[in-house]
Amino acid sequence: MSVPAAFDYHSATSVAEAIALLQQYGDEAKILAGGHSLIPAMKLRLSQPEHLIDIGRITELSYIRQEGQSILLGAMTTYAQIERAELIKQHFPLLIDGVSVIGDQQVRNRGTVAGSIAHSDPAADMPGIILALKAEIILQGPDGIRTVAADDFFLGTFTTALEPDELITAIKLPLLPAQTGSAYTKLENKASHYAIAGSAAIVTLDNTRTCTAASLTITGAALQTSRATSVEAALIGKKLDPTLIQQAAEKAPDGLEFLSDIHGSQEYRRQMTIVMVRRAIQQAYERA
Structure with a gap:
């Protein structure tokens, strides 16, 4: 060993x-x-x-609470705590989707969202979900507290905006608007449970079922977790139906450099990314 x-x-x-x-x-x-x-x-x-x-004995870092129009997750909050939390079930279905398929129960009992995003593994579930939620990462160091938007936090494979003398103390999740649905789907490696291809989707609809806002991310398939801006643009302002959702999902590979290994070729990951994005959008739409 x-x-x-x-x-x-x-x-x-x-x-x-x-x-x-x-x-x-x-x-x-x-x-x-x-x-x-x-x-x-x-x-x-x-x-x-x-x-x-x-930092496992710092009890002040383990909590889930609402503050105004946001939900705060303390850095030592485990996946299992999130999975059971009514606040999370009520406001962020995609977060429940994500934590429920991480590893096994032992991993979920000890693993933390903050640890996962600090590690920034491109095959992990949490970076893509946190990015889709447009969360804010609260960091603390010798110069005090600063807040970094998720879009600015993930810099690359295993690379973040976290400085060597800082630690994550909390993750701030803005509440989603009315008539918003969210979902996370992935094709997982059956041994490690990491994503071969995964997608987090958030869509907001108006009373005519037209998409007024969208947030899409892709994880597992490429060199780093990324925002699917082409897919977002293809959804916003459109009345969603299966055909349009499929057409939007076809844009998911735009600009991605896909991985290739024993678990899947670049072409396989490309196709599975389209499938996962389509499924995530469809489920988010139904939940909205």
Whole structure:
């Protein structure tokens, strides 16, 4: 069995302590939340931090609450907590879609949305969902608190706007307008449950069932999670029906550089991306 390289373990009991440790050890340190992204990478020696800062005991970072027209998720809120939360079930069906197909129950009991988006794995579910929801990521470092829009947070494969001495403290999800539906669909790798191709879709309709707003993202199939702007443009201002939804979904591959591996060729992922986008839009439309 693979084992990580040697490291020093630090258990932070407050956000301030975690930030101080990040300042002290800089690029040599990694934050440990649920650990389901970081620990496997460490066991494969893909990540070799000299210092591991565990924030699991910072209880103030575990919550789901409404503040005005937004829902806040604390950074240590687990997938299982989200899956059971009535606030999430009421407002964000696609988030329930997503967390319910992550790994297995053990992973969902420990894994966190904040940890997943900090890792920014292009095959993970949460970056695409958070991007589709146009969430804001709340970061805290030695210079205080700052907020970064999801569109500006994900910079590339395993790369985000998070600075080495910062940690995510919360994710802010704006409430969706009336007559809005959302959905997440994916074709998953049966062993890892990561997405071979996945899509998050949010559509808002008016009283004539015309789409007035749309947010579409694609995950798993390409080098990084991305917004499907061509699909969004093809939906907005149109009265949706199966034919139009299919035509919009056909634009999903525009501008993407598809992956190719033992789980699927570029062409296979291209076709499955179209299928997943179509299914996500259709389900979001029905929910709206």
